[in-house]
Amino acid sequence: MRSLLTVLFVVVLWQVGCQLFSIPAWLLPTPTSVMQVLFSDAGTLFKSFFFTAKVTAASFILALVTGLAVGFLSHVSRGVREGIFPFTILLQTTPVVSVAPLLIVWFRNNAFAALVACAWLVCVYPLISAAYAGFRSTDPNLQRLFRLHGISPWKSFLHFEVPSALPMILNGVRISGGLALVGAIGAEFVAGTGGHELGLAYRLLMAAYNQETAKLFAALFVVSGFGVLIHFLFSALELWVARKLRLGAHQAVRDV
Amino acid sequence: MAQKSISDILVKCADVGVEIGNHKILSSVSVEVCRGDRIALLGPSGCGKSTLLNVLAGLLPASEGTLNSTLKPGDVSIVFQEPSLLPWKTVAENVQLLLSLNSTAQLQSDVRQKLRDVLTRVGLWERRGAFPDELSGGMKMRVALARALLMSPRLLLLDEPFSALDDFTREKLQDDLLQLYRSSELSYVLVTHNMEEAALLAERILVFSPQGKIVAELRVSDFSGSESIRRDSKEVSDIRSAIRSLWQATTREATHA
Known part of the structure; x- marks a missing residue:
């Protein structure tokens, strides 16, 4: 509630400030003019949002599958862990914009695939790291106990390792979900969309180029809103699972 | 103390050594665990007590020596x-x-009765619907004990189970363990670094050196009176003094060597 009031206070201050100091609209449009653009351009903005959402969702799902698989394999196999180590360092240290031209060359007939690949590069690492840390943090005593009583590795994985690792994995999911959007926007800035469909990054660029600052703010509002939505959706999931598993992590999530 | 026969042997290890990496953790350890035994492995942290427990359980292979088990x-x-x-x-x-994950449907049918028996024995039947975060440290440990007992083990291995508990809870659980021992055909090997606990709960105390060798085996006479009387008895105090002197001599020898 306090957060909502703060946001409301900033918006009012912004509106009053623009009018009081007669700030030109090309420099800083008022919140009401941004709202007007949001309504008048709702159709085109929704189409762009839909495109960016598709890239975000595709890259996130791809990262979820590959990140969890690589994280788990790194936990069970030292060979995999040591083998992928240089690549995980590269994933963390190489700016995605520098890789984008290469991906455009590789996927020259498929701009969507190039964007998904770019965004995947940005959001996969937190999932690898979270899955590895999650499976690694499972109670070694329980693993010994399960082994002693001849419980199959599959049952141990399903009934003990997965639920134990889930809170950390969901933490990674929350971070990765936000990064998928960052990756999708960044990729479109660098690679474009191949002229077929236009995402939110294109709207931002065009508005800046035409000095239509209200349109720029409207597109920015949609991007931010989408980012916030992703964050809250995954935070809610994390909280629900932590409560269900009685792991005490829900307190930590609430504190974030 | 009744004489043990060969058929009573549960697990026997002879001249067992364990090396992890280049670090020798256990060296020439020989132990025989028989039905009805109460054995304490006593020594400071890092002397290989828990390693021996893992070897006895079959969770860790010995680098040298032989291990024969009827388990x-x-x-x-x-x-x-x-x-x-x-x-x-x-x-x-x-x-x-553990039972629900590895048993057949036939076994499942009598689980409920068994569960009731075990939870009643550890005094937790009334709290069977509670979650671990609603229990005290001592209650949680009793749940762990009940989990082990439900499997009807011939040998129970206890790896410092009471060391993280406060004095009051620890004494209560030590008494509970002895009562469980007397009311069932339980055999146990207890790892501890507490001399009084070893004297109270074991009939044989194997004292470890910091180098992972058994330096002495002490026998404790059986006691049928209450545990609280025994805890303050002269016998427990004498055993503690004997262990202390032995330990001082061992560390002196190690320093001179």
Whole structure:
């Protein structure tokens, strides 16, 4: 509630400030003019949002599958862990914009695939790291106990390792979900969309180029809103699972 | 003390050594665990007591020596220093976890009665629907003990199960363990670094040197009176003094060597 009031206070201050100091609209449009653009351009903005959402969702799902698989394999196999180590360092240290031209060359007939690949590069690492840390943090005593009583590795994985690792994995999911959007926007800035469909990054660029600052703010509002939505959706999931598993992590999530 | 026959032997290790990497953890250890035995492995942290427990359980292969065991899978159960419970499962679900995951449908049918018996024995039947975060440290440890007992083990391995508890809870659980021993055909090997605990709970105390060798075996006479009387008895005090002198001599020798 306090957060909502703060946001409301900033918006009012912004509106009053623009009018009081007669700030030109090309420099800083008022919140009401941004709202007007949001309504008048709702159709085109929704189409762009839909495109960016598709890239975000595709890259996130791809990262979820590959990140969890690589994280788990790194936990069970030292060979995999040591083998992928240089690549995980590269994933963390190489700016995605520098890789984008290469991906455009590789996927020259498929701009969507190039964007998904770019965004995947940005959001996969937190999932690898979270899955590895999650499976690694499972109670070694329980693993010994399960082994002693001849419980199959599959049952141990399903009934003990997965639920134990889930809170950390969901933490990674929350971070990765936000990064998928960052990756999708960044990729479109660098690679474009191949002229077929236009995402939110294109709207931002065009508005800046035409000095239509209200349109720029409207597109920015949609991007931010989408980012916030992703964050809250995954935070809610994390909280629900932590409560269900009685792991005490829900307190930590609430504190974030 | 009744004479033990060959058929009573549960597990026997001779001249067992364990090396992990280049570090020798156990060296020429020989132990015989028989039906009805109460053995304490006593020594400071890092002397290889828990390693020997893992070897006896079959969880860790010995680098040298021989290990003969008449125990089948499921005959051994273990209780750790931490209760190691699944926080999303109730007391009853935690206790029957191992049985429900590895038993056949036929076994499942008598689980309920067995569960009731075991939980009543550890005094937790009334709390069977509670989750671990609603229990005290001592109660959690009793859940771990019940989980091990439900498997009807021929040998129970206890890896410093009471060391993280406060004095009051520890004494209560020590008494509970002795009562469980007297009311069932339990054999146990207890890892501890507490001299009084070893004197109170074991009939044989194997004292370890910091180099991972057994330097002495002390015999404790059986006691049928109450544990609280025994705790303050001269016998426990004498055993503690004997262990202390032995320990001082061992560390002196190690320093001179």
